[in-house]
Amino acid sequence: MVQKLPFLKESPSQTAGPYVHIGTNPNWVEITGVWKEDLGLVLVGPETKGERIVIKGRVFDGAGDPLKDALLEIWQADAEGLYNSPQEKRGKADPNFVGWGRQPADGTTGEYRFETIKPGRVPYKDGRLMAPHITVWIVARGINTGLHTRLYFSDEEAANAECPVLARIAHKARVPTLIATRAEENGLPTYTFDIHIQGEKETVFFDI
């Protein structure tokens, strides 16, 4: 026998199931009066620094149908590229921007939508700057472990071209699955980011 290592195992993941909203967005499923406002709906206030943007899209299954029960979370840096987190040691993030959001996909169309700001660039491990990006996490019935991906911006061509994370994608044809396309809608820059769980257009998901 050898000495025992002191580590525990991570609790295994289980699907969020079809009723995840009861726990995360009870008001949205008409369980009212337990708490006033579901967490993560509003990211931006009048004091928040940075360019106002909308990100929206749908999550598609392998048959090309949108998931109407998906729940998405985003996590991003502020306009200067700082995270509002105690683990952020490089400086102090915008106190008026938490950087975390959560939205259910629409129960009829499957569309999700976040109103946020465009994040600044943050460094990779070796100090090179990554392109501006937003971490996206997707759970739903049928997804056994939450899926991590990243949203990049179509109008950041130069930064995307030198991003060390995008450079790690061996099949260059898959890079566009991470790039949200910009258009003006109702006077706001709106980025469409459709996520394909499987199939020809399968989004790149990360093991982080």
Next chain:
Amino acid sequence: MSDQGSFYQRDRSWHPPAFTPSYKTSVLRSPQQPLLSLENTISELTGPVFGHDKLGPLDNDLLRNFAKTGDPIGQRIVVYGRVLDENARPVPGALLEFWQANAGGRYRHKKETYLAAIDPNFGGCGRAITDEEGRYWFRTIKPGAYPWPNGVNDWRPAHIHFSVFGHAFAQRLITQMYFEGDPMIWQDPIVATIPDKSAIEQLVAALDRQNTLPMDALAYKFDIVLRGRRSTMFENRMEGN
């Protein structure tokens, strides 16, 4: 030891794989390409913080937080435990959100169609933030088992869903808690997505007779383990070693 190292790689053989045909919905909702391994960057090492001020006094009391005319029907229980990391250290300030069916196995959700009755006094959601020692607790009723459309006669064992935020987005986790001694655990296609029996057992809460509230509620202990980080001792190693 500080919090600064990157996280231990997730043991994907301990978690359920994405493609698990006996849980039919996973078939079209599972990536087929390998996940791209990404060493943690600051984007994964950071995460949102939720202050205790975000919570109301009844958030961890499912007996009372939706009650209209009295207590919900069902076996009164207390669920408690700690959130730890893989280094067996407590994770303070972790936000836990939980949701469950009522005693008859019925969820309060507009898309739920099971014929068991809705309980007018039970919402089925709650949340808690761990204290300095990583501890949490809440009060609820024991959920019922329920049938679900997968096979023609598949039933979920009694369970409570948990969503957990640690200190970093890399630790984000959703899982489910089962109850000690429930024979339904071992015939459930969703439980069975986890390949390892001892991994399944990690999700089975222990009946704790010591902490039972006499003449009031049974107690179940459920510890949750989030990913742990490397110690910084090895972070400054010389290049090429």
